[in-house]
Amino acid sequence: MRFVLFVAALLFAIPAHAQGIQQTKxxxxxxxxxxxxxxxxxxxxxxxxxxxxxxxxxxxxxxTIKAExxxxxxxITARATVRYTNNSPDSLPWLWMQLDQNIFRTDxxxxxxxxxxxxxxxxxxxxxxxxxEPTKLSMDELRRQQAMADNQYGYDISAVTSLxxxxxxxxxxxxxxxxxxxxxxxxxxxxxxxxEWAFNIVEEDAVNARSGYEHFPDDPRKGGNDIFLLxxxxxxxxxxxxxxxxxxxxFLGRGEFTLEFGDYKVxxxxxxxxxxxxxxxxxxxxxxxxxxxxxRLETAKNAKEPVFIVxxxxxxxxxxxxxxxxxxxQFAATNxxxxxxxxxxxxxxxxxxxxxxxxxxxxxxxxxxxxxEGGDLWKKYSTAAVVHTLKVYxxxxxxxxxxxxxxxxxxxxGMEYPMIxxxxxxxxxxxxxTRTYSLAEKMFLVGVVIHEIGHIYFPMTVNSDxxxxxxxxxxxxxxxxxxxxxxxxxxxxxxxxxxxxxVSYMVSNNQQPIMTQSDSVTDLGANAxxxxxxxxxxxxxxxxxxxxxxxxxxEYARRWKFKRPTPADFFRTIEEASGTDLDWFWRGWFYTxxxxxxSLDSIYRLKMDSKNPDIDLPRRREERAEEPEVVxxxxxxxxxxxxxVLENPGVTDFYDKNDEFTVTPKDRKGxxxxxxxxxxxERAAFDRAVKEDANYYVLNFSNKGGLVMPVILGLTFKDGxxxxxxxxxxxxxxxxxxxxxxxxxxxxxxxxxVVVDPDWETGDADLENNHYPRRIIPSRVxxxxxxxxxSRVSRDxxxxxxxxxxxxxxx
Amino acid sequence: MIRRLLVLLALVLAxxxxxxxxxxxxxxxxxxxxxxxxxxxxxxxxxVPVHDAEHALVVQRxxxxxxxxxxxxxxxxxxxxxxxxVTRRFxxxxxxxxxxxxxxxxxxxxxxxxxxxxxxxxEGEALIRLNSQILTDVWARxxxxxxxxxxxxxxxxxxxxxxxxxxxxxxx
Numbered sequence: 001m002r003f004v005l006f007v008a009a010l011l012f013a014i015p016a017h018a019q020g021i022q023q024t025k026x027x028x029x030x031x032x033x034x035x036x037x038x039x040x041x042x043x044x045x046x047x048x049x050x051x052x053x054x055x056x057x058x059x060x061x062x063x064t065i066k067a068e069x070x071x072x073x074x075x076i077t078a079r080a081t082v083r084y085t086n087n088s089p090d091s092l093p094w095l096w097m098q099l100d101q102n103i104f105r106t107d108x109x110x111x112x113x114x115x116x117x118x119x120x121x122x123x124x125x126x127x128x129x130x131x132x133e134p135t136k137l138s139m140d141e142l143r144r145q146q147a148m149a150d151n152q153y154g155y156d157i158s159a160v161t162s163l164x165x166x167x168x169x170x171x172x173x174x175x176x177x178x179x180x181x182x183x184x185x186x187x188x189x190x191x192x193x194x195x196e197w198a199f200n201i202v203e204e205d206a207v208n209a210r211s212g213y214e215h216f217p218d219d220p221r222k223g224g225n226d227i228f229l230l231x232x233x234x235x236x237x238x239x240x241x242x243x244x245x246x247x248x249x250x251f252l253g254r255g256e257f258t259l260e261f262g263d264y265k266v267x268x269x270x271x272x273x274x275x276x277x278x279x280x281x282x283x284x285x286x287x288x289x290x291x292x293x294x295x296r297l298e299t300a301k302n303a304k305e306p307v308f309i310v311x312x313x314x315x316x317x318x319x320x321x322x323x324x325x326x327x328x329x330q331f332a333a334t335n336x337x338x339x340x341x342x343x344x345x346x347x348x349x350x351x352x353x354x355x356x357x358x359x360x361x362x363x364x365x366x367x368x369x370x371x372x373e374g375g376d377l378w379k380k381y382s383t384a385a386v387v388h389t390l391k392v393y394x395x396x397x398x399x400x401x402x403x404x405x406x407x408x409x410x411x412x413x414g415m416e417y418p419m420i421x422x423x424x425x426x427x428x429x430x431x432x433x434t435r436t437y438s439l440a441e442k443m444f445l446v447g448v449v450i451h452e453i454g455h456i457y458f459p460m461t462v463n464s465d466x467x468x469x470x471x472x473x474x475x476x477x478x479x480x481x482x483x484x485x486x487x488x489x490x491x492x493x494x495x496x497x498x499x500x501x502x503v504s505y506m507v508s509n510n511q512q513p514i515m516t517q518s519d520s521v522t523d524l525g526a527n528a529x530x531x532x533x534x535x536x537x538x539x540x541x542x543x544x545x546x547x548x549x550x551x552x553x554x555e556y557a558r559r560w561k562f563k564r565p566t567p568a569d570f571f572r573t574i575e576e577a578s579g580t581d582l583d584w585f586w587r588g589w590f591y592t593x594x595x596x597x598x599s600l601d602s603i604y605r606l607k608m609d610s611k612n613p614d615i616d617l618p619r620r621r622e623e624r625a626e627e628p629e630v631v632x633x634x635x636x637x638x639x640x641x642x643x644x645v646l647e648n649p650g651v652t653d654f655y656d657k658n659d660e661f662t663v664t665p666k667d668r669k670g671x672x673x674x675x676x677x678x679x680x681x682e683r684a685a686f687d688r689a690v691k692e693d694a695n696y697y698v699l700n701f702s703n704k705g706g707l708v709m710p711v712i713l714g715l716t717f718k719d720g721x722x723x724x725x726x727x728x729x730x731x732x733x734x735x736x737x738x739x740x741x742x743x744x745x746x747x748x749x750x751x752x753x754v755v756v757d758p759d760w761e762t763g764d765a766d767l768e769n770n771h772y773p774r775r776i777i778p779s780r781v782x783x784x785x786x787x788x789x790x791s792r793v794s795r796d797x798x799x800x801x802x803x804x805x806x807x808x809x810x811x
Numbered sequence: 812m813i814r815r816l817l818v819l820l821a822l823v824l825a826x827x828x829x830x831x832x833x834x835x836x837x838x839x840x841x842x843x844x845x846x847x848x849x850x851x852x853x854x855x856x857x858x859v860p861v862h863d864a865e866h867a868l869v870v871q872r873x874x875x876x877x878x879x880x881x882x883x884x885x886x887x888x889x890x891x892x893x894x895x896x897v898t899r900r901f902x903x904x905x906x907x908x909x910x911x912x913x914x915x916x917x918x919x920x921x922x923x924x925x926x927x928x929x930x931x932x933x934e935g936e937a938l939i940r941l942n943s944q945i946l947t948d949v950w951a952r953x954x955x956x957x958x959x960x961x962x963x964x965x966x967x968x969x970x971x972x973x974x975x976x977x978x979x980x981x982x983x
């Protein structure tokens with residue numbers, strides 16, 4: 001009996017992948033199936049239209065921090081009072097914190113799971129060929145290995161206590177720490193605790209950490225100088241959300257951060273000659289700035305161009321000098337999800353006010369901090385790019401929500417935090433002491449500033465979960481930075497991330513859907529930056545249209561400003577606000593790895609049959625006459641073979657004077673009977689069609705890439721005129737593999753050529769099958785050979801023109 | 812001293828000193844290897860993000876005394892030097908024979924540096940064995956994607972530092 005049950009269980013077992021709706025006969029694939037079976041159910045926290053629900057809540061965490069930078073030891077020592085407000089309906093027996101610095105411990109999960117041959121591997125490499133290249137370590141790998149071996153990184157947590165000083169039990173789990181509360185924190189209640197910690201600051205160039213110090217050994221000051229960029233520098237509360245509870249996702253390096261909003265008061269004690277840039281605004285300018293600097297800051301608020309707060313001369317003097325003790329810079333920031341800062345005596349500093357009439361922050365200070373290595377490149381373009389970003393992004397979302405927007409140069413290539421960003425591009429030092437830069441470096445600076453400042457909108461304000469979904473902020477931000485880039489200078493070769501730029505990635509068969517957790521994605525740049533950006537360009541310019549797309553994007557930004565959206569909230573909002581069913585689009589672009597390749601396989605031309613034998617039969621005779629002669633008849637003629645009818649001209653009958661197209665009375669009666677058999681409305685339609693004698697074409701398409709797309713047609717007519725026709729993607733709803741479309745044009749308007757996606761809007765992978773009649777499309781290599789590139793935009797023409805020779809040994 | 816030692820070890824590439832990936836460097840390339848029936852050639856097109864190429868060039872120290880500055884987009888010398896570096900890091904065998912494809916040229920479009928190579932295709936079937944180690948000696952986290960075949964149907968391999976070669980027949 002038990003055996004029978006076992007067999008029955010096997011027979012009736014349903015494979016895990018076969019849950020839900022199935023096509024159990026035939027091969028119909030519903031590319032338009034609604035996403036509601038995939039998206040989480042709407043509830044009172046997040047409603048079905050993608051907006052925050054009427055009971056939406058999020059936690060609030062306020063931090064009061066006192067931190068000291070030990071410049072010589074490159075070490076931070078700090079103490080924080082954390083005030084946690086439980087706005088959830090749940091009672092919380094414990095709190096979780098993120099200890100991101102612990103990723104740099106040699107026993108961290110990130111280090112231990114750094115797979116051999118994986119993207120973070122640090123072992124010796126193996127190369128193809130026997131002896132063509134020696135086995136070798138990259139310098140990048142070696143430097144990192146040595147830094148990790150020579151230094152002890154990660155947090156030293158010295159105390160976790162109540163305000164009264166009672167120790168709170170805490171358990172460290174990798175980059176996370178659980179703090180057990182004396183009593184569960186009830187809904188609506190607040191708790192406060194104290195945490196003390198210290199850590200050694202990593203060398204950013206060696207460890208690649210999104211923050212750290214950079215050393216300048218060649219500075220005039222004995223021992224050189226450092227720039228310190230501090231981020232992920234304090235224990236931060238893990239998010240507790242309505243859809244995931246505690247977000248206990250170990251920091252593995254790729255997935256960035258998911259954080260709660262709150263208010264910050266931060267005192268930063270640094271060497272007295274340092275300039276500090278930080279999230280928020282300075283609370284004690286009298287103590288840390290000179291009278292002249294404070295006056296310049298006031299002037300900057302109404303300036304039309306950046307004003308120096310710390311001049312190049314002041315920075316040069318500081319760079320060569322030594323501190324006289326320490327100074328404490330006090331900052332405050334309201335409603336931010338993080339706090340980052342930068343400190344160095346090398347910084348010069350400029351500022352310019354950006355006016356937002358009617359906004360909460362009517363004057364925003366756009367500011368930049370950079371060392372002499374940034375040179376004129378930073379002086380001319382950093383703050384200008386900040387100002388430009390605020391203008392463009394605010395148009396697409398909301399007024400910039402904070403009082404400052406800052407760009408700081410240091411060892412980080414590009415990274416974002418509330419009100420402050422770290423940006424890497426610099427000038428080149430030449431042997432004659434001058435500093436120049438290529439046009440490409442200028443483009444990189446403007447591009448990275450736009451991108452990182454743009455992140456203050458997404459995700460610093462529209463607070464999506466970066467640890468889980470990189471694409472949510474990076475995709476939107478890559479899309480908007482390209483929009484802002486073209487509004488800066490349309491002639492610069494910005495990284496466009498249009499569908500046409502993503503073809504080689506999208507056809508590759510070893511990739512993940514965009515809806516994949518950040519740490520599991522290969523080629524994160526293409527997956528989470530480029531592909532979603534291409535999707536938004538396509539939605540905006542082709543599928544939805546600019547006006548409705550921009551309206552929907554703005555609505556998403558408005559709904560989720562200072563709140564935490566999920567992918568479902570984004571998909572639902574754009575769909576609802578644009579009034580477009582986009583489930584097919586999200587499904588194809590975000591949930592699958594399909595690509596676009598629509599082939600125009602054939603075109604059939606149809607003529608309207610008038611049924612009138614006196615019209616149709618002569619027309620058929622003409623068509624027959626246009627057909628090529630049977631080859632054998634021609635060969636017979638060439639051979640001068642005798643033809644019986646020609647040799648017997650006297651023998652004739654009816655058929656010698658009439659062919660198969662001769663009209664007979666029976667034909668005419670049949671026509672009359674046909675007309676009399678029609679209903680009046682049928683007769684009217686028929687008569688009109690005969691009179692109009694239109695051209696009918698049936699176009700047969702096949703979908704070779706899998707992704708359903710609008711069928712965009714470029715039509716060329718015999719008279720030389722052209723038209724563009726956009727057939728919505730819904731044409732594929734009943735058959736996503738092949739479809740036919742009837743096009744009708746008036747008499748005389750004959751179609752001679754059709755091209756699918758003539759403007760390369762969709763990222764179609766195979767252009768040859770887009771053309772009818774077919775034409776040869778040159779490969780990239782062939783096209784290149786035809787026209788060699790002549791670009792000069794990135795050459796350091798400035799340096800070349802001056803005859804300067806770069807100094808390769810110094811920064 | 813350690814620097815000198817590593818220059819010897821790493822031969823052509825020095826550490827990247829101007830900043831790191833984070834939100835900007837993509838650290839990936841895509842190469843496409845396809846057969847062109849019209850020309851009878853195997854064509855190779857490498858796509859490298861301009862930003863990565865430019866920053867790699869900062870540290871590349873090509874050994875060419877005429878190249879000093881990072882100017883990947885417009886400077887013929889620099890771009891060509893980097894492009895030739897790309898071709899050196901892309902290793903190809905066709906039907907068991909190590910091939911050095913001809914360098915065709917390079918250009919910049921859509922934020923990418925494109926580097927082109929070609930080599931005559933053998934008669935009949937071609938088994939391609941390859942390894943793309945472009946920039947893996949600069950950045951430990953470099954990922955290189957190679958599509959074998961053109962148009963819609965391709966076979967894709969992903970290579971990272973130290974990976975062994977992969978093989979696939981070349982579709983015609």
